[in-house]
Amino acid sequence: MDDRFNTAAGWVLFSGVVALGLSSVSAKYFHADRPERPEAMGFPIEGVVEEGAGGEAGPDLGTLLASADAAAGEKAAQGRCGTCHTFDQGGAAKQGPNLWAVMGKPIGKHAAGFAYSSALSGHGGDWTFENMDAWLKSPKAFAPGTKMSFAGLSNAEDRANILLYLKQQGGGPELPAPAAAAAEAPAAGAAEDAAAGDPTAGAGPAEKPGPEAAGAVASPANDGPTKSTVGVQ
Known part of the structure; x- marks a missing residue:
């Protein structure tokens, strides 16, 4: 009985050793034929910009300001910046300066x-609109070493609303034109210049002379009475 048990146990142990060896050999074999995992998974698609690459996409600052909401800007400015700043004329400085009439002033x-x-x-x-927009987006990137602890405002529409509110608080420079309008202006000017330089621009097609005019050109001028040649032999 003990001999048979020992024999069976020996075969089981032997089978386990063989299975372990085969597993190790097969793993090395298949790993050698398997390509390495690529560093970048997937493949790029043309025309698609990865998140964080190429800067933030969206309307230009002029377009955003053209549709900005100063009331929303006041709410955002008071909520995000009111702890450290005041915005009314003659307001006291807090941790940060009073921001009345800041737009257009020296930084x-x-x-x-x-x-x-x-x-x-x-x-x-x-403080142009472009500079203030960059400052609100990331103070530390705009002025490395600044004492301002505000991390920045990533939403471009919120920044445009605040910019319009700041302009209302004491004035500032003219709003930048939307990119589409700025591109159309030179094209319109070029068309006007071309029309002014071409004397035939805007003129209709030349009129063809009528039969009376043709006859007047073809017949010679006579000072005296005209003699008929009908019946002359």
Whole structure:
């Protein structure tokens, strides 16, 4: 009885060793024929921009400002920036300067007496709509080293609303024209210049002379009475 049990156990153990060996050999064989996993899964599709690549897509700033809502901008500015800033004329400085009439003013210098960081006061330029939009999007990217702790506002429409509200609070430069309108203006001007330089532009087709005019050109001019030649032999 013990011999048969030992024999059976031996065969089971032997089968396990053989199976383990075959598994190891097959794994190495198939791994050698299998291509390595690519670093980038899938394949790119032409015309599709990956998220985060090529910058943010969407309407240009002029187009966004043309349809912006100053009331929504006031709500967004008070909610996101009101802790550190005031927006009314003569408002006190808080952690940040008062922002009345900031648009169009020199960057980092519009509020007299406020201690701006050197990153902002030494930036140069004015608070144009483009500069303020970039600042609201990412203060640290616009002026590295700034003391402002605000991370930034990624939504372009919210930024446009705030920009329009800031313009209403004390004025500022003219709004930038939408890209589509700016592109149409030179085309219209070129068409007008072409028409002005061409004397035939806008003129209709030349009139053909009638039969009376043709006859007048063909017959010679006579000062005296005209003699008929009918019946002359």
